């Protein structure tokens with residue numbers, strides 16, 4: 119994918135094929151790219167869900183199951199986590215580390231067939247939203263699937279506004295990550311796409327507005343890691 123990312127079905131196909139190709143090296147690349155800090159950001163996302171032991175979580179664009187496993191550990195053996203992704207190879211990698219309280223399903227996060235309404239205490243998406251052009255469809259599905267009082271959480275990469283972190287980001291994500299990614303995954307296109315997709319993604323305030331317009335309330339967001347990561351959360355109105 120080059121300048122000006124395609125949209126609609128074409129974008130979805132290219133993204134799916136890209137993740138299919140890099141699935142085997144995806145988690146290794148994440149650890150290298152974030153110096154292992156992705157684990158800390160996952161923990162913050164899990165905290166934002168306010169899940170309890172025995173709770174039910176839906177993890178969209180779950181990929182190889184990195185956040186899915188952390189959610190599963192939070193809800194414990196009495197809980198349940200459903201991970202959904204449209205890349206069969208990312209899911210194959212996820213399923214290679216099975217857990218008794220986790221199920222994985224192939225599916226499109228914007229059209230969740232067979233996923234029950236109000237069936238979950240929380241719905242999450244980590245580093246998936248920027249790959250999905252139709253954010254209204256994504257967040258209306260997330261809202262539909264959580265119970266009243268349930269939480270919707272979105273973890274994403276963002277471009278830091280300040281000069282210092284902005285310069286660091288420019289060097290790291292725009293220049294070094296594409297080269298590292300090409301070397302580790304053997305797929306230069308995939309890691310050229312990464313900074314491009316961040317550049318095209320909505321700013322945090324606009325993402326919060328999209329969440330609100332799709333039925334969520336008390337939407338808040340914060341910057342993590344010097345603003346390289348944003349964590350949004352909101353809740354479905356109504357009594358738990």
Ligand SMILES: C[S@@+](CC[C@H](N)C(=O)[O-])C[C@H]1O[C@@H](n2cnc3c(N)ncnc32)[C@H](O)[C@@H]1O
Pocket residue numbers: 130133134137178179180181182183184185202203204205208225226227228243244245246249250
């Ligand atoms: C950067 S990975 C994130 C994986 C995982 N959430 C994590 O934290 O490592 C993005 C994932 O989004 C998935 N994806 C992108 N668009 C999707 C869609 N419309 N429906 C389902 N999965 C999608 C890709 O297949 C890929 O596995």
